[in-house]
Amino acid sequence: MEDAAGFHSWFAGRSAAHRYRITPTPLHDLDGWYTDSATGDVRHRSGRFFSIEGLRFEPAAPDAPAWTQPIIRQPETGILGVLLKRFDGVPHLLMQAKMEPGNITTLQLSPTVQATFSNYTRVHRGAAVRYIDHFLTPGAADRVHYDALQSEQGSWFLGKRNRNIVVETTADVPVHEDFCWVPRPVMAELLRVDNLVNMDSRTVLAGLPDEVTGDGSGEAPLPGRASEQPLHDTATLLHWFTGAKMRHRSERTTIPLRRVGGWHRDDRRGEIAHEAGRYFRIIGVDVEADSREVPSWSQPMLAPAGRGVIAFVSKEIRGERHLLVQARAEAGTFDVAEIGPSVQCNPGNLAESARRPPYLDAVLAARPEQVLFDTVHSEEGGRFYHAENRYLVVDGTDIPLDVPEDYTWMTVRQLTRAGRIGNLVDVEARTLLACVRTLPGHGASR
Amino acid sequence: MEDAAGFHSWFAGRSAAHRYRITPTPLHDLDGWYTDSATGDVRHRSGRFFSIEGLRFEPAAPDAPAWTQPIIRQPETGILGVLLKRFDGVPHLLMQAKMEPGNITTLQLSPTVQATFSNYTRVHRGAAVRYIDHFLTPGAADRVHYDALQSEQGSWFLGKRNRNIVVETTADVPVHEDFCWVPRPVMAELLRVDNLVNMDSRTVLAGLPDEVTGDGSGEAPLPGRASEQPLHDTATLLHWFTGAKMRHRSERTTIPLRRVGGWHRDDRRGEIAHEAGRYFRIIGVDVEADSREVPSWSQPMLAPAGRGVIAFVSKEIRGERHLLVQARAEAGTFDVAEIGPSVQCNPGNLAESARRPPYLDAVLAARPEQVLFDTVHSEEGGRFYHAENRYLVVDGTDIPLDVPEDYTWMTVRQLTRAGRIGNLVDVEARTLLACVRTLPGHGASR
Numbered sequence: 001m002e003d004a005a006g007f008h009s010w011f012a013g014r015s016a017a018h019r020y021r022i023t024p025t026p027l028h029d030l031d032g033w034y035t036d037s038a039t040g041d042v043r044h045r046s047g048r049f050f051s052i053e054g055l056r057f058e059p060a061a062p063d064a065p066a067w068t069q070p071i072i073r074q075p076e077t078g079i080l081g082v083l084l085k086r087f088d089g090v091p092h093l094l095m096q097a098k099m100e101p102g103n104i105t106t107l108q109l110s111p112t113v114q115a116t117f118s119n120y121t122r123v124h125r126g127a128a129v130r131y132i133d134h135f136l137t138p139g140a141a142d143r144v145h146y147d148a149l150q151s152e153q154g155s156w157f158l159g160k161r162n163r164n165i166v167v168e169t170t171a172d173v174p175v176h177e178d179f180c181w182v183p184r185p186v187m188a189e190l191l192r193v194d195n196l197v198n199m200d201s202r203t204v205l206a207g208l209p210d211e212v213t214g215d216g217s218g219e220a221p222l223p224g225r226a227s228e229q230p231l232h233d234t235a236t237l238l239h240w241f242t243g244a245k246m247r248h249r250s251e252r253t254t255i256p257l258r259r260v261g262g263w264h265r266d267d268r269r270g271e272i273a274h275e276a277g278r279y280f281r282i283i284g285v286d287v288e289a290d291s292r293e294v295p296s297w298s299q300p301m302l303a304p305a306g307r308g309v310i311a312f313v314s315k316e317i318r319g320e321r322h323l324l325v326q327a328r329a330e331a332g333t334f335d336v337a338e339i340g341p342s343v344q345c346n347p348g349n350l351a352e353s354a355r356r357p358p359y360l361d362a363v364l365a366a367r368p369e370q371v372l373f374d375t376v377h378s379e380e381g382g383r384f385y386h387a388e389n390r391y392l393v394v395d396g397t398d399i400p401l402d403v404p405e406d407y408t409w410m411t412v413r414q415l416t417r418a419g420r421i422g423n424l425v426d427v428e429a430r431t432l433l434a435c436v437r438t439l440p441g442h443g444a445s446r
Numbered sequence: 447m448e449d450a451a452g453f454h455s456w457f458a459g460r461s462a463a464h465r466y467r468i469t470p471t472p473l474h475d476l477d478g479w480y481t482d483s484a485t486g487d488v489r490h491r492s493g494r495f496f497s498i499e500g501l502r503f504e505p506a507a508p509d510a511p512a513w514t515q516p517i518i519r520q521p522e523t524g525i526l527g528v529l530l531k532r533f534d535g536v537p538h539l540l541m542q543a544k545m546e547p548g549n550i551t552t553l554q555l556s557p558t559v560q561a562t563f564s565n566y567t568r569v570h571r572g573a574a575v576r577y578i579d580h581f582l583t584p585g586a587a588d589r590v591h592y593d594a595l596q597s598e599q600g601s602w603f604l605g606k607r608n609r610n611i612v613v614e615t616t617a618d619v620p621v622h623e624d625f626c627w628v629p630r631p632v633m634a635e636l637l638r639v640d641n642l643v644n645m646d647s648r649t650v651l652a653g654l655p656d657e658v659t660g661d662g663s664g665e666a667p668l669p670g671r672a673s674e675q676p677l678h679d680t681a682t683l684l685h686w687f688t689g690a691k692m693r694h695r696s697e698r699t700t701i702p703l704r705r706v707g708g709w710h711r712d713d714r715r716g717e718i719a720h721e722a723g724r725y726f727r728i729i730g731v732d733v734e735a736d737s738r739e740v741p742s743w744s745q746p747m748l749a750p751a752g753r754g755v756i757a758f759v760s761k762e763i764r765g766e767r768h769l770l771v772q773a774r775a776e777a778g779t780f781d782v783a784e785i786g787p788s789v790q791c792n793p794g795n796l797a798e799s800a801r802r803p804p805y806l807d808a809v810l811a812a813r814p815e816q817v818l819f820d821t822v823h824s825e826e827g828g829r830f831y832h833a834e835n836r837y838l839v840v841d842g843t844d845i846p847l848d849v850p851e852d853y854t855w856m857t858v859r860q861l862t863r864a865g866r867i868g869n870l871v872d873v874e875a876r877t878l879l880a881c882v883r884t885l886p887g888h889g890a891s892r
Contacts, residue, residue: 077692077695146684147684147685147688163692209681234866235590235591235592235593235655238594238867238868239590239593239611242594242609246523334781335780335781421867422684423781
């Protein structure tokens with residue numbers, strides 16, 4: 001498989017080879033799950049996997065309102081791993097055609113390994129996770145390029161993290177029929193296809209090495225500092241970020257789900273919803289699949305209301321591409337705030353009287369020649385049901401350098417390096433960064 | 447004040463100018479504090495400042511034992527700030543002679559600003575904190591070199607953090623009589639004096655810029671990558687650290703202090719102690735001072751049992767000084783594990799049957815010519831009573847490169863850079879790093 005046409009042919013074959021059935025089911029009918037009668041929390045009978053609970057969020061800033069909301073609590077840390085190997089000097093990524101119950105298109109392109117802790121320790125009593133050894137116990141033929149604990153959606157998960165790993169191997173790797181070596185240049189094309197490359201893939205791709213040289217020596221040396229002209233140096237960015245963490249600090253308390261105000265459980269439909277229909281619903285699904293570790297199961301899912309907008313404003317400053325980023329504090333953020341994209345919002349969730357988020361209208365009004373990237377991608381189909389966002393990169397030549405205090409400008413390379421450390425860059429920014437790094441003039445390698 | 451003699455003359459003058467009285471007092475007699483009758487927790491009547499509670503720590507690893515212990519809970523984030531200014535091209539640090547009730551010598555050298563959130567928002571109704579504006583609202587003459595949320599003692603505090611800041615100013619700065627501009631080369635000498643430079647100063651000094659050039663352009667450019675020859679690259683170190691976080695993950699739960707096993711409250715002495723006399727006691731003190739924001743107060747303190755050993759093994763590898771570091775998970779560590787020194791232990795706390803920590807005996811048995819640094823420093827005198835540790839740097843030419851899985855080698859510069867990010871390097875490693883960076887061949891600048 002050397003080009004996108006070859007990929008699509010293989011992928012269509014995988015879609016035809018498997019059968020799946022996803023059936024929405026009331027929460028009270030979900031096999032293996034129960035609602036705690038005292039708290040209203042939704043839990044698995046084994047006590048494992050995840051639960052739906054309530055959260056109270058109280059900002060320390062005196063003028064910021066407190067709120068309560070349902071939230072997914074999943075203390076386990078899973079693994080998202082991409083295996084990389086060079087063929088004729090070209091880096092290829094081992095990707096997987098994988099069904100997730102929340103996917104609009106059912107099958108999407110997943111990383112080599114996408115496994116919860118329950119999966120890879122085989123609590124499900126399913127099959128062993130393929131290729132997991134390259135990530136859990138890298139051998140002499142394996143080289144780790146990227147390994148970080150990374151947050152996922154802070155407005156839906158309480159402090160959830162997954163381990164993101166990229167391993168380059170020189171070992172022979174048997175390729176199972178649901179897997180495929182995708183050349184890195186082809187991956188750049190696939191990222192432009194709606195709802196194809198799943199969230200778990202995108203977050204790992206954000207951490208790919210800048211450039212893989214053909215001589216086997218690994219990552220090319222970064223150009224010397226003199227060749228990069230960031231608007232802000234590292235100390236200035238860390239000062240900005242620490243200041244934002246101080247401003248946004250908060251008290252968070254888990255509370256019984258039934259005590260979350262403004263939300264109700266509809267016992268007839270068997271779901272949990274917001275009284276104005278905003279934000280999301282908690283629903284149940286029954287799943288039948290012939291290609292998963294376990295052939296059938298039931299689970300709750302979070303179904304967002306409508307499609308969000310996730311966008312970077314990109315601007316050339318001092319001859320270097322910069323991205324407008326914001327420090328975002330969400331209810332479930334692991335450590336107060338992380339670095340998010342220029343715009344991250346679901347316009348349908350805004351009350352009519354609400355202030356529009358900065359830069360949202362500028363992004364939505366961009367002229368066609370300003371739009372550098374515009375693709376609809378899905379969020380994680382294992383927890384989120386039909387969760388789509390429009391991912392945009394917009395040239396912001398007209399956007400002033402002077403920005404509100406929660407915003408700043410970072411070069412693509414500064415954001416990429418920050419993203420490799422873990423828990424500094426949020427999942428929306430990371431998955432869009434994976435796309436940004438394929439744009440002309442925005443690659444970390446030049 | 448241009449040399450160490452001038453400093454000591456000024457410091458002796460400050461010691462003579464103030465009067466203090468610290469009186470150990472039973473916890474039940476402490477003004478403003480009470481013991482919760484249901485839980486046994488020790489709290490301030492205002493609900494602020496800090497509390498002494500119980501903690502249950504359950505490692506996820508199946509062979510690791512769980513335990514309970516008393517712990518200090520202080521959710522507020524204070525500020526530790528050092529103001530830097532060049533005189534005739536020489537960087538000087540504005541330091542403060544400050545009394546803390548737990549100090550053995552009462553007066554130690556503090557940062558320009560050492561203030562709890564209650565201090566600088568004036569909950570104490572004390573005087574305004576001097577120089578705080580340079581750190582809270584840096585002006586045009588101020589440049590921030592370092593700004594990070596940093597952890598403090600993970601075995602004594604539950605997730606406590608302070609904001610560490612270094613600001614360089616070109617503004618005129620009026621110098622109050624308790625403050626003094628210390629030339630950076632003199633500070634290197636003062637760090638070799640027992641119990642003089644306090645913990646809060648040392649942790650901030652660890653983040654000083656590598657080299658301050660004389661031409662006003664700020665930090666000198668880092669030498670190109672080719673000039674540094676680390677044993678492990680950044681990706682390998684992050685892989686090691688993430689692996690350690692996975693191995694050491696745990697469940698932590700605050701519990702009533704009276705349910706902490708193996709500890710008891712001695713009602714006659716009015717203190718809380720471990721049944722074998724190990725670890726620490728919680729005691730009370732009454733304080734009278736003529737130089738603090740508030741002239742008298744009472745508070746609980748943690749009094750450690752005996753003196754600990756904190757050491758780096760230093761080894762030249764590939765022509766570059768490396769430090770042996772370990773990933774340490776302590777009860778109160780903010781995020782599972784941080785990077786600690788080669789040895790961090792209180793030998794008196796080891797049960798006779800306990801395994802000796804790796805490298806402890808090698809450090810204690812070092813020949814005189816191997817000992818590069820050996821000074822007794824105090825831990826924070828605002829919470830800890832007479833808490834001393836012996837800080838050592840030992841040349842480890844004989845120590846093998848191959849180390850246990852929780853250990854690795856980092857160059858001084860790699861550790862310095864990691865320390866600037868926040869919550870990656872523990873307070874013991876940071877305060878010793880401030881000393882390491884003054885050693886020949888160990889400076890981040892060469």
